[in-house]
Amino acid sequence: MSAPSSSSVAEARQALGRRLREIRKDSGLTARALAALNGWHESKCSRIEHGRTAPSDADIRAWARHCGAHEQTADLIATAHAVDGMYVEWKRLERGGLKHVQVSVAPLFERTRRFRMYQSWVVPGLLQTPAYTRAVLATVASLREGPGDIDAAVDVRMERQRVLHSGGHRFAMLVEEWVLRTVIGDSAVTTEQLGHLIDVASLPSVSLGIIPMGTPRGAGWPVESFTMYDDHQVNVELVAAHLTVTQPREVKEYARAFTELSAGAVYGAAARSLIRAAIDALG
DSSP, rough: OOOOOOOOHHHHHHHHHHHHHHHHHTTOOHHHHHHHHHHHHHHHHHHHHHTTOOOOHHHHHHHHHHHGGGGGHHHHHHHHHHHHHHEHHHHHHHOOOOHHHHHHHHHHHHHHSSSEEEEESSOOOGGOOOOHHHHHHHHHHHHTOOOOOOHHHHHHHHHHHHGGGGGEEEEEEEEEEHHHHHOOOOOOHHHHHHHHHHHTSSSSEEEEEETTOOOOOOOOOOOOOEETTTTOOOOEEEEEEEEEOHHHHHHHHHHHHHHHTTTOBOHHHHHHHHHHHHHHHTO
8 A cells, every 4th residue: 555645746747758758759849959949958857757847838839839739738838737736835825814725626526426535644524523623723723823713613614524424425534543542622522532433434335444453554544634525535644745646547545544444453342442431531
């Protein structure tokens, strides 16, 4: 199982570079000749084709024009924009406020029918209590020195949880046991959250698996937290950024990772037992 990382962005940029190289070769131009036609340094074509430099819209237009590939310009630019949008720094994403981040994903949640969520950091957002969410977002705002619209963001996230009850949606949740043992806010907040986790796991639409500590790990190695939206998109939570994956081959890798992680989880009564043990440990 490959660990999720920003390497997906590099691979996508390299794929765009290979496509541009094929267009250039089909035109009969050498990299040096194309650079001369555009007034570029002779190494620029090589850097773009190997994914080391991201081409601007103007670069792509010039490339397509000189290579006689006008009809591909719009698609190439759209691909380049998609690559740029895959990796977004949290500070940039949260510039409009924490509420804005929560609101922005609402359409994605509404149209998704099958959710697969793996959390190695905190309880999944759809299963959080207001107090737990507030504690998580307060920490986020403090660490990233972002806007302090925490209450508004909490309200939006709580409203989003109605998808758990709206029908037509299915939720497969995987949580590492150490998440249950991590005190968020304080003991009272975490105890309430764990009790709520037991309740919400009984919903017909929810399958909750807990991966026990101490279980020998084979292919299902712990990775960064991620959410799969049907088989179309994966959002990955990195320390400094938010990664969006949409390439079918890479989405399949996450699906395989989720299946491998699921194999090490316990469900039903065994999962509830782990949650109750975590509650007892809080005293």
